[in-house]
Amino acid sequence: AQSVTQLGSHVSVSEGALVLLRCNYSSSVPPYLFWYVQYPNQGLQLLLKYTSAATLVKGINGFEAEFKKSETSFHLTKPSAHMSDAAEYFCAPWGKSTFGDGTTLTVKP
């Protein structure tokens, strides 16, 4: 069974709208979680990571994620979408683990 689950393979928002990408983790997963972004025809790069220091994690490009143990969630948010945010986003546990299936974000003008 996969240790993280991303809800929604495709998310579409208008430019300037809130971005919410969902990730839930298995309770058996150690609480260290990452969000990566993949732009077209490129490798993955780190957006942000949770390593238990603080439940609200701020990343690059205005993204942030909140670790909620009670909900076993680590959802990624951005207050205002930009066209350049269009990409595929992956939630991943640490270490030798398989990533989530990914969520493709489309931003409409």
Add this chain to the structure above:
Amino acid sequence: NAGVTQTPKFQVLKTGQSMTLQCAQDMNHEYMSWYRQDPGMGLRLIHYSVGAGITDQGEVPNGYNVSRSTTEDFPLRLLSAAPSQTSVYFCASSYVVAPQETQYFGPGTRLLVL
């Protein structure tokens, strides 16, 4: 630093052919790994290595071999390619396998097996 490099960028093989996907990093990272990315299936771990001379299997190791003779290089070998191995392959590395460690990814190799 060049980071994580992968060659080739694109390759077409016929069923039964063999080839090696190259991966190198110049960050002195101990941990290296190979993933394959298929539509709707995210990234799946093929093999990984926690240091020179040490390799282990990931989630989908069948049909692939790896070796780690140096810290820098981690080649992935397909001994007899099959159409099911058509995919995009990513190599990644991190300093160590620890919860706070970020993985750095190469640009990927697109493989088509006919």
